[in-house]
Amino acid sequence: MTDIACRPVGRTGLSVSELGFGAASLGNLYHPVPDADARAAIDAALDAGLRYVDTAPHYGRGLSERRVGDALRQRPGVAISTKVGRLMDPDASITDDAERDGFRSPMPFRMRYDYTYDGILRSHEHSLQRLGLSRVDLLYVHDIGRYTHGEAAAGYWEQLTTGGGLRALDRLRGEGAIAGFGIGVNEIGICLDVMREMPIDVILLAGRYTLLEQEALDALLPACAAADTSIVIGGPYNSGILATGTRKGGTLHYDYGPAPEAVVDKVCGIEDVADRHGVRLPAAALHFVLAHPCVASVIPGLGSAKRVAETASLYEEVIPQDFWRELQHEGLLRADAPVPASIEKVSV
Numbered sequence: 001m002t003d004i005a006c007r008p009v010g011r012t013g014l015s016v017s018e019l020g021f022g023a024a025s026l027g028n029l030y031h032p033v034p035d036a037d038a039r040a041a042i043d044a045a046l047d048a049g050l051r052y053v054d055t056a057p058h059y060g061r062g063l064s065e066r067r068v069g070d071a072l073r074q075r076p077g078v079a080i081s082t083k084v085g086r087l088m089d090p091d092a093s094i095t096d097d098a099e100r101d102g103f104r105s106p107m108p109f110r111m112r113y114d115y116t117y118d119g120i121l122r123s124h125e126h127s128l129q130r131l132g133l134s135r136v137d138l139l140y141v142h143d144i145g146r147y148t149h150g151e152a153a154a155g156y157w158e159q160l161t162t163g164g165g166l167r168a169l170d171r172l173r174g175e176g177a178i179a180g181f182g183i184g185v186n187e188i189g190i191c192l193d194v195m196r197e198m199p200i201d202v203i204l205l206a207g208r209y210t211l212l213e214q215e216a217l218d219a220l221l222p223a224c225a226a227a228d229t230s231i232v233i234g235g236p237y238n239s240g241i242l243a244t245g246t247r248k249g250g251t252l253h254y255d256y257g258p259a260p261e262a263v264v265d266k267v268c269g270i271e272d273v274a275d276r277h278g279v280r281l282p283a284a285a286l287h288f289v290l291a292h293p294c295v296a297s298v299i300p301g302l303g304s305a306k307r308v309a310e311t312a313s314l315y316e317e318v319i320p321q322d323f324w325r326e327l328q329h330e331g332l333l334r335a336d337a338p339v340p341a342s343i344e345k346v347s348v
């Protein structure tokens with residue numbers, strides 16, 4: 001078993017392993033994952049010492065939650081987060097596993113956004129039923145903001161604020177049904193908007209604080225430090241390119257689409273520095289984000305036991321200080337970004 005440290009989540013009293021399991025993959029993201037492989041992936045992760053799993057109703061329209069719950073029911077001591085904001089309505093017209101919203105899931109449901117007081121409470125209840133668990137630890141308001149909703153974002157913001165969505169989460173936390181809540185998004189501005197509305201325990205920030213981009217250092221991370229709001233890093237490989245690198249050919253994935261040329265060029269530059277120091281690119285991607293004191297956990301997408309084993313080995317890689325210095329010197333990493341100080345991991 002890998003020695004994976006745990007870190008606190010805000011002031012919730014909950015701790016999560018600093019390497020966690022992103023379970024979007026288990027909703028059959030882009031390709032079907034057989035049940036046995038999904039189960040083997042979670043079992044391998046727990047055996048490797050991971051103690052935090054993130055899922056969502058959206059991930060395969062309930063499929064990821066079912067698989068995660070079945071695997072964790074007899075495994076105490078693992079923190080679980082799921083998400084609110086999407087309800088699943090039965091839909092008899094769905095009879096295959098054709099790709100819908102990125103997922104190859106056979107689950108016969110159609111997704112409907114609902115960020116209101118009642119919608120949030122109902123989403124929480126439905127998740128417990130699908131998971132087959134009596135409790136989840138953290139709830140994230142999923143994909144609130146313009147990145148997902150475009151022009152419709154203002155209406156959903158109303159649901160969350162005046163419509164009572166945040167109040168419902170505050171109630172669940174107050175009743176002890178959850179340890180804490182926050183939002184799970186791919187954009188920075190909405191995080192600051194929500195933090196101005198109500199103190200939140202944690203933000204699942206996907207793709208916006210990575211080895212490739214550090215704009216979150218300007219306003220968001222200082223605001224989180226001031227408010228004791230933790231960050232969980234989703235999409236640490238920017239959905240692929242920081243894991244695969246650029247040299248193996250094929251389609252390079254960045255933010256769920258083909259990587260733009262400027263991104264490919266930057267990753268090439270980082271790979272050149274990594275080669276000079278004998279560093280594996282995805283290891284650097286994982287270790288970099290963990291150096292920020294606001295970050296509680298990094299949760300790469302893990303779709304198989306093989307990926308889990310690779311990721312545990314990346315986590316154990318020792319990265320020389322000169323690698324980070326050269327990236328900063330070359331302008332490939334912001335000079336004000338905290339970098340891992342030593343091989344010692346933060347423990348609590």
Ligand SMILES: NC(=O)c1ccc[n+]([C@@H]2O[C@H](COP(=O)([O-])OP(=O)(O)OC[C@H]3O[C@@H](n4cnc5c(N)ncnc54)[C@H](OP(=O)(O)O)[C@@H]3O)[C@@H](O)[C@H]2O)c1
Binds near residue numbers: 142303307
């Ligand atoms: N709005 C939100 O709340 C939000 C948004 C995005 C993500 N998240 C969370 O963050 C988690 C991770 O995000 P993600 O899966 O979108 O992106 P990611 O972790 O940045 O990238 C996953 C991709 O990287 C590949 N990969 C992973 N490890 C690899 C390795 N060692 N070598 C080569 N390729 C590797 C995977 O390929 P394979 O598929 O072949 O394994 C997959 O295509 C999600 O599961 C979810 O929990 C949350």
